[in-house]
Amino acid sequence: MSQLLDLVDLDNALQQQSPQEILEFAIKKHGNIAISFSGAEDVVLVDMAHKIDPDIEVFCLDTGRLHAETYQFIETVRNHYNIYIDVVSPDGQAVRELVQEKGLFSFYQDNHQECCGIRKIAPLRTKLHELEAWITGQRRDQSPGTRAQIPVIQDDRVFARPNGSLTKYNPLANWTSQQVWDYIRSNDVPYNALHDRGFVSIGCEPCTRPIGPGQHEREGRWWWEEATKKECGLHSTNIKS
């Protein structure tokens, strides 16, 4: 309980900090921490963290369906920063069973959750069991409908080991896409070539498309799915008394 209160207070304090200050806090606090890097504009985290700790660990979730440009970009980042990147793959047998049962494009019929679960979430969970903390590039503005409550620091109960704890940091939570790109341009940070071709949010090749001016980046992902309203959240204004 006291730990929980500490985390709530910490989040309130870190909300006022810059991404670099949040990263510095996280890296100093946890010896066993890694950045989840998607091969997109979250490269800013790698750049910032590398300036704090040149040996920062980075991992990528290789679903097996990424664009060739993304694989090339991961290599570019590895060489540019001379860092170790743990490229994590899904369980071959689980992928084989999914494909045998439902084919290679099942997500167009029954939504992306099952495929993402096997190709991305299972290996993520395995990786996170090695860590005491992780860092993501999640931002509030990526999908305003679902991400309004992204904290800067949180107790990650979903991926914590049984009877263990895991802390998740979202240093870019309060940054906008514009701020991310201003940082990339002003610091000469390398970026994924797909961005120059209209891709804003980058994931797996079959589930990502370029978008046009004025479109929200979420429209470039899983565009065939109906945007259904989630109802499992407890309304925040009711929780916070």
Added chain:
Amino acid sequence: MKITLVKKILADGSPCKKCGDVLEKLESSGQMQYIDEIVVADEGDLSSAGMELARRYDVSRAPFFVVEEEGQEPRIYTVYFKFVKEVLDQKTSEREELKEIMNDNPDLDFL
């Protein structure tokens, strides 16, 4: 050990669909016998027992489970299959568990 299930009632008085699904799973699998108490988080009533628990443990979704054991900090589970596996020590389908995680955590879409 004491296990409390918190289920939600929406602000308009309607039941939460996922809570209904989880309750049905608990009933059909015989796991309901392990639940000591079910309390309601009524979005229309800040002082309802479930809303109090959500505040106390900083939980932002429902349903969730509170597992209390003497001498230990309460453990909170927001993923039904994780609760079943770790607390009830029963076998679960990994594919179903992963789907539940994906459905309940749309922020994971952007990793």
